[in-house]
Amino acid sequence: MVFLARFLYGNLKGYRLLVVGAFAATILEVIVAGQVAFVTKFIIDKATPPHTDPGGIYTIILNLFKPVAAGQSHAIFTTITFLLITLVVLGLLDSVFTYAQQFLASYIAQHLTARLRQKLFDHLQRLSLDWHGKQKKGDLVQRVTGDIASVEKLITDGLVDLLGSVFTVLNAIVLMLAAQVQLTVISIVMVPALFFIIFTYTRAIKAAAKRASKSVGQVADVATEDVGAITVLKAFSLEDREALRFNRYVGKSRQAGLEAGGLQAQFTPVVNLLITIGTAVILGEGCFALATGTFPIVNIQANPPVTAGTLVLFLSLLKQLYQPMKDLSKLTNVATAAAAGAERMQEVLDQAPEVTESVAPYHGPQRFQGDIRFEQVIFGYTAERPVLKGIDLHIPAGKKVALVGLSGGGKTTLVKLIPRFYETQQGAVKIDGIDNRIIPLDVLRRNVTQVLQESVLFEGTILDNIKIGRPDATMEQVFEAARQAQIHETIMSLPDGYDTAVRERGKNFSGGQRQRLAIARAILCDSPILVLDEPTAALDVEAEAEVLRVIDKLVVGRTVLMISHRLSTLGKVDEIIVLKDGVIAEQGNYQDLKARNGIFAGLLKEQNRYNVDYSGES
Numbered sequence: 001m002v003f004l005a006r007f008l009y010g011n012l013k014g015y016r017l018l019v020v021g022a023f024a025a026t027i028l029e030v031i032v033a034g035q036v037a038f039v040t041k042f043i044i045d046k047a048t049p050p051h052t053d054p055g056g057i058y059t060i061i062l063n064l065f066k067p068v069a070a071g072q073s074h075a076i077f078t079t080i081t082f083l084l085i086t087l088v089v090l091g092l093l094d095s096v097f098t099y100a101q102q103f104l105a106s107y108i109a110q111h112l113t114a115r116l117r118q119k120l121f122d123h124l125q126r127l128s129l130d131w132h133g134k135q136k137k138g139d140l141v142q143r144v145t146g147d148i149a150s151v152e153k154l155i156t157d158g159l160v161d162l163l164g165s166v167f168t169v170l171n172a173i174v175l176m177l178a179a180q181v182q183l184t185v186i187s188i189v190m191v192p193a194l195f196f197i198i199f200t201y202t203r204a205i206k207a208a209a210k211r212a213s214k215s216v217g218q219v220a221d222v223a224t225e226d227v228g229a230i231t232v233l234k235a236f237s238l239e240d241r242e243a244l245r246f247n248r249y250v251g252k253s254r255q256a257g258l259e260a261g262g263l264q265a266q267f268t269p270v271v272n273l274l275i276t277i278g279t280a281v282i283l284g285e286g287c288f289a290l291a292t293g294t295f296p297i298v299n300i301q302a303n304p305p306v307t308a309g310t311l312v313l314f315l316s317l318l319k320q321l322y323q324p325m326k327d328l329s330k331l332t333n334v335a336t337a338a339a340a341g342a343e344r345m346q347e348v349l350d351q352a353p354e355v356t357e358s359v360a361p362y363h364g365p366q367r368f369q370g371d372i373r374f375e376q377v378i379f380g381y382t383a384e385r386p387v388l389k390g391i392d393l394h395i396p397a398g399k400k401v402a403l404v405g406l407s408g409g410g411k412t413t414l415v416k417l418i419p420r421f422y423e424t425q426q427g428a429v430k431i432d433g434i435d436n437r438i439i440p441l442d443v444l445r446r447n448v449t450q451v452l453q454e455s456v457l458f459e460g461t462i463l464d465n466i467k468i469g470r471p472d473a474t475m476e477q478v479f480e481a482a483r484q485a486q487i488h489e490t491i492m493s494l495p496d497g498y499d500t501a502v503r504e505r506g507k508n509f510s511g512g513q514r515q516r517l518a519i520a521r522a523i524l525c526d527s528p529i530l531v532l533d534e535p536t537a538a539l540d541v542e543a544e545a546e547v548l549r550v551i552d553k554l555v556v557g558r559t560v561l562m563i564s565h566r567l568s569t570l571g572k573v574d575e576i577i578v579l580k581d582g583v584i585a586e587q588g589n590y591q592d593l594k595a596r597n598g599i600f601a602g603l604l605k606e607q608n609r610y611n612v613d614y615s616g617e618s
């Protein structure tokens, strides 16, 4: 709870004055509500013998009106009229404060929610790929939506209510004490018992609810898993087995839900019964004291005497004493959920981005020539297992280099270090001689464009997808890029053309079309460094030939790192680098390496044995 308070305080920066305002409105509302009960007492006391005058501030105000109430000073009629008007005015004030309190609470909650979402989302985007790789998608989504909602609920329903409840109890006790100390003591004796019952129930309900929500999570997990793998399940005819498994989880979830629901159903009746018993005790003591002047059972002389007004006051204040306790116990649920939510959010926020922006001001170029240097680079995804074990590599601006080697050799890893998706453990990666850790990430990534094996498209239109690296591009520039990528005609033939929606990461396009869209995107970015990580590996032969033709145009005038497993296509590159076990094993042009009869020549021979039919090289 201390954590929750600190979390809220920190994130409510800029809204703290409004929070104070909401609290002030709450406190004022409670005071006014208490006064309504008090004025009611005065009215009844004035109407019943011995027709006592109201006390405190009301007498003072009433005396101010004395001259106005011509002669009839303190007459029953005038006083009661005055008190009734006061009652209505208090009611009006109560409404105003209630409105202010609710409005401010929801205003603050909405702003806080938006702020937290933004903050969390921004932070998620900056966390390393490595970290993202280890997360469950559903869990992250839950943090950005559900957990924030629980904090929002605390603010709208909870925070103001919490303070309101505590203050209402205090206020009720003060007003009771002011009216009749002895009856107050009798009323408060009931409180611990009630509190104990409420507390016990709440704890049991909470535990059951936790079990229930956990099994709901399991049900969701199984459903997500199975729906995701439905093709495989069908292929192996596992539907029935999975249905049984699902059924088991659903059963467990129902059991837990029933337990929680059962306890919840008992809670209100039990508490209400206790309140009724408590009220009966007070009413009994009060009525006897009213009639005889002595409290029965405890046998104490009532002093000051109990009046009809006192009894009415106590009956209405008892509600103000017990009701908040019920609310408070419900509130602990909301607060527990919010605390858990806040903790889960903070967990993400505390996750330091592994790649951090340099703090030093940057005065280097915004656009680079494209000279790349790896200096003694050592890197591994974990500290224990290095993937790159000392890479020294210089690629002059404008050179085309191919990276080859067995799968798992570290090719992809190596090129990911250029735009700093990961941080080197030792050594440096330099662009035009500048350590890439000094270059602001957005500048760096504008200068390095990648076309990957599977180009993921984003939700949005085709136009959005092509323009993503350069949002200010004109339509003409987009068309030109698409023409060069040989996708313009295809796009234009669609009913919605460039406004065609991309669905589910591009499932409504073929692999070759996706790659050509990605290439159009890269052409538009026009960055000096281009990384091609097996851009045709997922394509059939025809689509591959088409994409390769387009790539030929894309590479002109740029530094290119091309990862390829289709070795026969590498005749045109300036240099081939063979990666093996995290080091550069061979380096040279196609003819040199072929002649050397080393690793590359071996790979080439092996591939030609299977690829003769369609390698394109005779």
Ligand code: ADP
Pocket: 130, 133, 381, 382, 387, 405, 406, 407, 408, 409, 410, 411, 412, 413, 414
């Ligand atoms: P290549 O592209 O040459 O096939 P990679 O660079 O993808 O090789 O992988 C090199 C090694 O690093 C492999 O052993 C692979 O299992 C490991 N690896 C790749 N990506 C990750 C990752 N995100 N987390 C942990 N290990 C990884």
Ligand code: MG
Pocket: 411, 412, 413
């Ligand atoms: Mg790879």
